[in-house]
Amino acid sequence: MDLSQPKTIKVKIFNTEYTLKVEDEELAYKVAEYVDGLMRELHDKLPNQSVLTIAILTALNIAEELFRERMNKGYVESEIEDLLRGLSSKVDKILSL
Numbered sequence: 001m002d003l004s005q006p007k008t009i010k011v012k013i014f015n016t017e018y019t020l021k022v023e024d025e026e027l028a029y030k031v032a033e034y035v036d037g038l039m040r041e042l043h044d045k046l047p048n049q050s051v052l053t054i055a056i057l058t059a060l061n062i063a064e065e066l067f068r069e070r071m072n073k074g075y076v077e078s079e080i081e082d083l084l085r086g087l088s089s090k091v092d093k094i095l096s097l
Helices: 025-045 051-095
Strands: 007-013 016-022
16 A cells, blocks of 8 residues: 555444544554444443543543553663663773773
């Protein structure tokens, strides 16, 4: 698929159909399925809540996942940088012998 050409698709999330313009159709379907699944899961736990409340709680859960991933990525990058600094220091010592 040519990613430079947006394509119009239809997805169904929590019983509502949405028309989207997307560059990556496969990714868009996966994301829609993920959001739909989270909304249904929350609705099962909180059946008396409005669709808006379910949508907001779902958005907050996804945002929390994103922030956790970003923090983990930063931690991993920091660990890699520390390892590289240590290796570089050892290589410098070996080369100066």
